[in-house]
Amino acid sequence: MMKTVRAWDVSTFINRPALGILPPENFSERLKESLLSVAPKGLPQVMTMACGSCSNENAFKLIFMWYRNKERGRNNVTKEELESCMINQPPGCPDYAMLSFMGGFHGRTFGCLATTHSKAIHKLDIPSLDWPIAPFPRLKYPLEDFVKENQQEEARCLEEVEDLIVKYRKKKKIVAGIIIEPIQSEGGDNHASDDFFRKLRDIARKHGCAFLVDEVQTGGGCTGKFWAHEHWGLDDPADVVTFSKKMMTGGFFHKEEFRPNAPYRIFNTWLGDPSKNLLLAEVIRVIKREDLINNAAHAGKALLTGLLDLQARYPHLISRVRGRGTFCSFDTPNDATRNKLITIARNKGVVLGGCGDRSIRFRPTLIFKDHHAHLFLNIFSDILANFK
Amino acid sequence: MMKTVRAWDVSTFINRPALGILPPENFSERLKESLLSVAPKGLPQVMTMACGSCSNENAFKLIFMWYRNKERGRNNVTKEELESCMINQPPGCPDYAMLSFMGGFHGRTFGCLATTHSKAIHKLDIPSLDWPIAPFPRLKYPLEDFVKENQQEEARCLEEVEDLIVKYRKKKKIVAGIIIEPIQSEGGDNHASDDFFRKLRDIARKHGCAFLVDEVQTGGGCTGKFWAHEHWGLDDPADVVTFSKKMMTGGFFHKEEFRPNAPYRIFNTWLGDPSKNLLLAEVIRVIKREDLINNAAHAGKALLTGLLDLQARYPHLISRVRGRGTFCSFDTPNDATRNKLITIARNKGVVLGGCGDRSIRFRPTLIFKDHHAHLFLNIFSDILANFK
Known part of the structure; x- marks a missing residue:
């Protein structure tokens, strides 16, 4: 590999740009060769991030901004919002929540950790947020022997999701989004049927919640599709899909309507590292060449x-x-x-x-x-x- | 540079290890050449992280674990703690807080953002935590013309810090740590005297709070010392010092007593990227050679x-x-x-x-x-x- 590196590539490996402000000259071209060439259907927008936790944290922020802008309609941001957010208070910092599933793992920083429920050691001693947690189906195997039981189990979990959304709204805590893994990984490789996920997607739409699929562990091809959620055959795509690990860089894809309404709302200094996109472009080339x-x-x-x-x-x-x-x-x-x-x-x-x-x-x-x-x-x- | 790379270095640039589990063979040696060679006095331990926000998020976690273990004494973790933390509730997820300063900037993920108070656009629409926020001194210039006024202003802010710690404890929210920048950067390059920081350090110790100095923006030499807080002449060092940006990698230094009591409590998949430590080692070499x-x-x-x-x-x-x-x-x-x-x-x-x-x-x-x-x-x- 060393013999074929281009000058631009060498510069990419030995410099660390503030990617959001001063990206390398042809970074957007490079994104087309790497991340955008494997974008899930219906999600043409991409942001890069430094790790899986940052990807989910920023996806939550994207969802909360989108939700608040929906509520706001054509009204401007109020002075009260601008002032109250500076001291962590509503209405500027609204009482929004992400709904997650027992057994899920979405990272270890504070926002992510409030949606992670796989092992106690991940969460012990860390203050958290009162966000709703739904049960994830516990399927019986072999599946063909427990068709009816498993359908009932999935229906029970979906009902609980809707109940939680309603219950939390009643106590003025708005579920702005639902986060789920296609296969709960850290939590024990827990599967649910494609039908379960399609119905969950419908519930999210029905209640105006964003549907966030965390493909940090499942993305990249190992499930037999590039993205595990492609197995579901959704009519309406997920709203946001986060990735990291095998993708070499963190980040997320999202629908056009989730694009932030102003620059610097989703931002940090590095936003990952462009050298990892070079590696990913090579990985994707090999994946395609070798099928x-x-x-x-x-x-x-x-x-x-x-x-x-x-x-x-x-x-x-x-x-x-x-x-x-x-x-x-x-x-x-x-x-x-x-x-x-x-x-x-x-x-x-x-x-x-x-x-x-x-x-x-x-x-x-x-x-x-x-x-x-x-x-x-x-x-x-x-x-x-x-x-x- | 390309001509002098060693095989190990090439491997470092083209691989992305899960650093906490499978670090490159001589990674700890490389840390001695890079981060550990510039460790602030009294802070012999280092963790690497992927960005500044992750550095602060994980430093908060380190502090909360340390505080809880102090409270716990020789008692074991209870079953109730292990169960309640899985659903985001106390006592497993205790009602701990970090105290921060108005005008401070510590990052944009959920935990960090609860301590960031520089611009409304950073915080608008994102749910937050009820953590105490103290005023940061607003000094008058030129300093020599306002000695008395500035002393009074700093005393007022320090008094407010103590009042907030007491007030929050009364409502059962424990201030486990204080986070501060040596110079508030995003917030407007706001300075305070060395005496202010020494007294703040004393207040932290007096109340049993950890003292976290965020050097993400000030670290790396630009203030005329490698770490800006070295100007203060602290008798007792800070407990944790976070860094990123000019250091090429995120991370934090900490005192021995803050070392987590079990593996995987402070962890993520990548924990940064070892190739950045190689770059940092070169940067430090040049800094020393060229004074x-x-x-x-x-x-x-x-x-x-x-x-x-x-x-x-x-x-x-x-x-x-x-x-x-x-x-x-x-x-x-x-x-x-x-x-x-x-x-x-x-x-x-x-x-x-x-x-x-x-x-x-x-x-x-x-x-x-x-x-x-x-x-x-x-x-x-x-x-x-x-x-x-």
Whole structure:
């Protein structure tokens, strides 16, 4: 790679511009080659950010500004708003909220943390906000054996979302947006049906709330589509989609109508780092050239099929096998067994991750192929056979 | 530079590690060459972060954890704490607060924004927290003509700080920390005396609050010391010092006793970017080799002396000339005049910045020397002579 860098690229790697004020000359062109070339349908606007937490924090701000401007209509900002916001008080700092889901993870800064409910250690000792928290469906597996139960469970959660919106409005706290992960990752790789997400999107629209999909962990192709929410087949796209991690840079896509009504309302000094967009452009080129999204779908099927087979053979060790693309996981009987399995696997050269309280999750790279799946399944099958 | 990069460096520029889990092999060595080589006295611990806002957000978290652990003593975390924190409620999410100052700027994410009070546009429409806000001294210039008035003004502000801590405790909201900039930058380049900051540090200690100095804008040498708070001559160091901007990476230094009591309590995926530490190591090498801190002190004196001369000649256009090192500024009669002066200067090739509602601020690079000051002063003198 070093031999092919252009002068502009070298400058990008050794300088750190204040991106919002003084972007490199052809930065917008570079965005077309990188982030904008994979923008989710219906979301033509993009902002870059330095990390996943900042992406969600600023997406919340975008949503609150959009909501307030809707309420304001053609009225101007009042003197009272301008003065009260300086001392953290309404009406300038309105009593708005983001609705989130139990088990969700959206980051660790203060705004994000108020929507994160995956592990106590993330939240302990940190003051928070009284924002509504809805239950996330707890599906029973195998899905085909629990169709009716799972439908009821999802309906229960959706009903609770609507109840919370109404209940919070009654106490003058307005739910301006709903944030959700396509697959709850830190919280235990919890899935819901495409139908659940479509209905949730409808509820958001019905109540005038923005619909924010957090693809920080699911985005980038591993689920078999570039964005996991593309599986849902939404008629009306999400309003905002946040990303980070595999995208090399943080940031978010959004609909035109969410564009801030004045400059510097969504801003910080660096807004990420343009050198990461260069890396991302290369990554996207390779993804396309090697057809890696379809590869993830294919290899994921091999992995999932193998895991289902292991589940049938070792039901006392493996349950609730689930996944989309290579974004697979299963449950173990308890925390201790889970951690022991992870350690044994590591000693055999396989790095596995834990999530939730007793799940093991797979997050292989996009070049993970069927034969890697079989390699893993052979090793893991031995581990399970000898597990005491 | 490209010719001298080592293999490790190239790898650092083209990879993006999850720094907290899988740091590059000799990352801790590299920290010694970069951040730790300029650690403020008494603060041997460092965390890197991706931006200034994340640095302050995580510094607040560090302070809240430290405070809660102090309260907890030898008691264990209770089941009630672990459960209540998951739904954003006390006692798990305690009603703690950071005390900040009117006119301060500490970033734009939710926690930071609750301590930012510089411009309404930063805060409008964003829900906030009820945290105490103290007045920052409004000094009269020239300082030597208003010694008594300024002492009284600073005493008034310090008294208000103590009153707020007591008042908030009465309503069960505990001030766990105080955050302050050595020079309020966005808020208008507002200075206070070294004595003010020493007394504020004493108040923090007296009430058991952590003392957090935000050097995001002042750090890196421009004030004539590497850290602006080194001018104060504190007996007991600050507890936490945050940085970003000129340091190429965000992060914070802290005292040993503020070290989190468990891993992953202060954490995110990237924790900044190790390639920026490489750049910082080079920057620090140049600063030392070229004696750029003393240069900033010296060139700053030339700039300030020249500005005082212009103030004497054009008192209807320039007032309240102030500065430390090259971190200088002055007031203009109003917003319109300020913006007009900035535009005329830009058209003559001089980039000036505005801050507060009518100030012009200088933020030259560290290689700005006396002759640059004279070059500027000549141009600006002409501008003022011809200003209509």
